[in-house]
Amino acid sequence: MYKYDSFDQQMVDTRVEEFRDQVERRLAGKITEDQFKPLRLKNGLYLQLHAYMLRVAVPYGTLNSEQMRMLAHIARKYDRGYGHFTTRQNIQYNWIKLEDAPDILADLATVEMHAIQTSGNCIRNISSDQYAGAAADEVADPRPYAELLRQWSSFHPEFNYLPRKFKFAVIAADEDRAAMRLHDIGIQIVRNDAGEIGARYYAGGGMGRTPMIAPLIREFVPIGELVSYAEAILRVYNRYGRRDNKYKARIKILVHEMGAEKFIEEVEAEFVHLQGQNIDAPAAELERIIAHFEEPAFESGLSEDIDRTDPDFAVWLDQNVDAHKRPGYAIATISLKPAGGIPGDASSAQMDLMADLAEQFSFDECRVTHSQNIVLPHVRKADLYALWQKLDEAGLASPNLDLISDIIACPGLDYCSLANARSIPVAQKIAKRFADIDRQKELGELKLKISGCINACGHHHAGHIGILGVDRKGTENYQLLLGGSGAEDVSLAKITGPGFDEDGIVDAIETVTDVYVAQREDDERFVDTYRRLGMAPFKEALYG
Amino acid sequence: MDNVLRFRDDEVHEEPAVTLDSFFGQSNATAVRLEDGEDARQLIPYLDRLALIEIGFSNFGDGRGYSAARILREHGYTGELRAQGDVLVDQLAFMQRCGFDSFAPEKPIDAADAQTALSRWDNVYQKAADDRTPIWSKRHG
Ligand code: SF4
Numbered sequence: 001m002y003k004y005d006s007f008d009q010q011m012v013d014t015r016v017e018e019f020r021d022q023v024e025r026r027l028a029g030k031i032t033e034d035q036f037k038p039l040r041l042k043n044g045l046y047l048q049l050h051a052y053m054l055r056v057a058v059p060y061g062t063l064n065s066e067q068m069r070m071l072a073h074i075a076r077k078y079d080r081g082y083g084h085f086t087t088r089q090n091i092q093y094n095w096i097k098l099e100d101a102p103d104i105l106a107d108l109a110t111v112e113m114h115a116i117q118t119s120g121n122c123i124r125n126i127s128s129d130q131y132a133g134a135a136a137d138e139v140a141d142p143r144p145y146a147e148l149l150r151q152w153s154s155f156h157p158e159f160n161y162l163p164r165k166f167k168f169a170v171i172a173a174d175e176d177r178a179a180m181r182l183h184d185i186g187i188q189i190v191r192n193d194a195g196e197i198g199a200r201y202y203a204g205g206g207m208g209r210t211p212m213i214a215p216l217i218r219e220f221v222p223i224g225e226l227v228s229y230a231e232a233i234l235r236v237y238n239r240y241g242r243r244d245n246k247y248k249a250r251i252k253i254l255v256h257e258m259g260a261e262k263f264i265e266e267v268e269a270e271f272v273h274l275q276g277q278n279i280d281a282p283a284a285e286l287e288r289i290i291a292h293f294e295e296p297a298f299e300s301g302l303s304e305d306i307d308r309t310d311p312d313f314a315v316w317l318d319q320n321v322d323a324h325k326r327p328g329y330a331i332a333t334i335s336l337k338p339a340g341g342i343p344g345d346a347s348s349a350q351m352d353l354m355a356d357l358a359e360q361f362s363f364d365e366c367r368v369t370h371s372q373n374i375v376l377p378h379v380r381k382a383d384l385y386a387l388w389q390k391l392d393e394a395g396l397a398s399p400n401l402d403l404i405s406d407i408i409a410c411p412g413l414d415y416c417s418l419a420n421a422r423s424i425p426v427a428q429k430i431a432k433r434f435a436d437i438d439r440q441k442e443l444g445e446l447k448l449k450i451s452g453c454i455n456a457c458g459h460h461h462a463g464h465i466g467i468l469g470v471d472r473k474g475t476e477n478y479q480l481l482l483g484g485s486g487a488e489d490v491s492l493a494k495i496t497g498p499g500f501d502e503d504g505i506v507d508a509i510e511t512v513t514d515v516y517v518a519q520r521e522d523d524e525r526f527v528d529t530y531r532r533l534g535m536a537p538f539k540e541a542l543y544g
Numbered sequence: 545m546d547n548v549l550r551f552r553d554d555e556v557h558e559e560p561a562v563t564l565d566s567f568f569g570q571s572n573a574t575a576v577r578l579e580d581g582e583d584a585r586q587l588i589p590y591l592d593r594l595a596l597i598e599i600g601f602s603n604f605g606d607g608r609g610y611s612a613a614r615i616l617r618e619h620g621y622t623g624e625l626r627a628q629g630d631v632l633v634d635q636l637a638f639m640q641r642c643g644f645d646s647f648a649p650e651k652p653i654d655a656a657d658a659q660t661a662l663s664r665w666d667n668v669y670q671k672a673a674d675d676r677t678p679i680w681s682k683r684h685g
Contacts, residue, residue: 007682011667121607158611279671
């Protein structure tokens with residue numbers, strides 16, 4: 001894992017000081033709320049329905065146990081004993097007092113964490129593959145490249161007042177576990193025919209009101225120019241992105257309106273200019289960062305055997321454990337989607353436990369996933385049963401990874417001031433309706449995603465089944481969407497037709513899954529059946 | 545000129561900045577003003593003879609002027625580069641890094657506050673239009 005040097009530490013400490021000063025000026029009335037707003041936003045502090053929400057960055061989703069314990073501590077000391085892991089692989093606290101915020105940031109800085117640029121119209125925390133460093137299919141560990149970009153984008157003087165927020169995802173495998181092409185910039189680290197490492201750049205993807213899949217901008221950027229190419233894209237966006245309408249201000253609209261070809265032309269011209277500006281760090285810097293992500297001391301000669309005697313364990317094993325690149329190891333996902341729970345929520349005690357388990361079983365590392373779960377990336381197969389027992393005791397062993405109850409849901413009307421409808425209760429009702437794990441397994445991989453409004457924080461466009469909360473004449477109404485995907489088979493979901501009320505949407509989900517079960521061929525997933533048959537049979541069943 | 549915070553040693557340039565349109569109509573002007581979104585690259589052929597370029601910020605949230613400033617510096621402009629308009633103390637450090645060396649905020653900024661803001665960061669992560677050495681360069685001597 002990356003470890004701060006004195007420079008990194010000093011940057012974070014200075015930010016704490018600066019923010020303390022800004023909060024003091026605000027509390028003393030020296031700056032207006034309007035002036036303070038962009039400053040607090042750049043530190044991840046939002047004003048929500050009931051209180052301030054603080055979003056803490058988890059760069060590329062990676063945490064060590066000390067950091068996870070700090071997250072637990074913050075939940076306990078400054079919040080109500082809970083934190084909420086987000087689709088950006090971050091964590092949010094929903095009940096924060098403004099005057100506590102500087103102390104929280106100071107606490108975070110002691111474990112090399114921060115809330116820098118977790119909101120506001122700037123480059124946000126960079127997300128990545130939660131299986132980085134553990135997956136067999138990766139060209140390289142993507143995180144060093146994300147870290148290089150993290151440093152470059154932190155306090156970038158030119159790009160702190162962009163037209164709108166800006167999100168990067170960096171992956172290094174063909175299997176996309178990070179919804180890479182639904183980001184403002186998506187980067188896939190690749191190897192070219194000559195065997196050199198480079199970056200494949202996509203730009204102009206995103207969800208929100210106008211979902212778009214990012215087009216390919218450049219097949220191969222030499223790795224030594226990773227940063228200057230990003231700089232070129234950002235500069236074109238900063239100069240030409242729309243500022244007249246915040247709903248049309250994301251880079252996807254610019255790429256769309258300008259046309260990908262013209263956009264690429266502009267970026268390439270800017271890139272040529274920037275190549276003369278000495279913007280990229282030398283190779284030694286990337287090497288320094290890569291060295292931090294050196295593999296842990298994996299043992300060899302480990303047993304591949306797993307004792308499946310305990311049937312509950314076997315269910316979890318089959319569903320929540322994935323192949324690791326090393327023999328004798330596995331990747332285990334801790335589901336934060338217990339039946340009836342709030343997707344992505346974890347209590348302080350659960351966070352402490354996950355920290356202990358990461359320390360004991362996974363070389364001190366865990367990961368936050370964009371589906372709001374936690375991954376222990378490097379677990380010995382021989383330890384899986386012991387791990388599961390501890391998870392089970394703590395209510396963290398739901399065997400539902402990628403099943404219908406592994407729901408992504410945004411905070412919705414329970415917390416968010418922009419919401420049209422509640423997301424969490426709908427997620428809970430669906431999870432309850434499909435509580436039977438055998439039934440869930442029968443339905444197979446089914447990614448269900450719920451947003452409480454058109455801003456799409458719950459990624460409903462990318463759901464095999466998506467739900468969008470809308471406001472219909474003052475009552476909460478839910479639209480149903482089918483056929484999206486945030487994976488390498490990326491696609492945008494389509495609306496089935498008129499929306500449903502809260503109970504109606506749960507019935508509607510059951511209706512479309514019944515159609516799937518009746519019509520599927522072989523081991524088709526829900527989304528494959530939908531792609532083969534199209535909308536018609538689902539529509540017919542829903543609206544007759 | 546009372547509110548101008550200036551970080552240059554040369555003489556204050558007295559000629560008022562003209563709009564981009566009148567600059568192109570009036571071949572001898574030595575000071576010009578760019579509004580949000582006007583293309584800084586149009587000035588590239590004239591950078592030698594310009595002594596002052598003023599970039600307007602109609603709203604502090606509109607960051608186009610940061611790119612304009614850096615582009616001018618990257619193309620070799622060495623004259624005064626002034627940020628005018630909705631310029632707030634918390635933006636000064638970023639502006640300076642993008643090449644601005646004078647500030648004409650609509651609402652006056654206390655000189656001491658400005659100094660604090662500008663001297664807060666001992667180090668920077670990236671190369672920009674100022675002469676600061678990025679952290680990556682310090683790391684590798
Ligand atoms: S999708 Fe809408 S309701 Fe949900 S968190 Fe985002 S803004 Fe709030």
